[in-house]
Amino acid sequence: MSDKNHLEKRIFELHAAVCKTLSHPKRLGIIDLLRGEKEMGVSEIAEKLIITKANASQHLSLMRQQNIVKTRRVGVTILYSLANPKIIVAYDALKKALKEQLEADGKLLEKF
Amino acid sequence: MSDKNHLEKRIFELHAAVCKTLSHPKRLGIIDLLRGEKEMGVSEIAEKLIITKANASQHLSLMRQQNIVKTRRVGVTILYSLANPKIIVAYDALKKALKEQLEADGKLLEKF
């Protein structure tokens, strides 16, 4: 029991760590940019999200540590892409749950 | 375009806010306790997670603000339950993605 509880605790911690990485609007924006097998360099990502390159690099670095994105070097640029496309499934499931919740609350946003 | 971008930004912010709420081990523990239409009082939750009642109440309050849990009063105790069971779908999807990632990394945890 102590063992099982400890394992469960570890799992919650890992799960929470990934959620935490997903819990920033800019990082969600990055995931959305990269969905569908896309690859992008830091500068392009920074430009589309309207943030500094350094800041984009910081977020990407965090996401790489969590194995949410992976990198590939092509010449002088580093292309980022999703390391685990299944993350998108969770991303979409949460978005769907939120959408239905908003609709139920009458605060519906079309285009969601 | 400015409008669409702004809306998207709002959506990322909402999505991120919910992710943030899900990004704490104790709160994931609470969700896990409440899955499957279960209802529980603050004291019982605090006891099972081995945290103080005040702390459990603090986490629950945060989750109620995000409409992740809802409450119902029965006599002197306040029963908490999941407000939006679809959140569990996202929760499980992420867990599954993590599981596969860990297995691919060779760091597999059985019982996950």
Place this chain on the structure above:
DNA sequence: ATCATATGTGCGAAACCTTGCAAATAGATA
């Protein structure tokens, strides 16, 4: 080797999160 360009890193300030503890509240029941 030197330069130009694409990324990454270190640092400090401000904002934010988590916790325990003590005190406050809200119903229920006598």
Place this chain on the structure above:
DNA sequence: TATCTATTTGCAAGGTTTCGCACATATGAT
């Protein structure tokens, strides 16, 4: 009303996150 119990809230300490800025590094081309 007085009181009991379950829950909530206020607060301060300590920790973490995010950001911009300046600087550092890496690769390719000249």
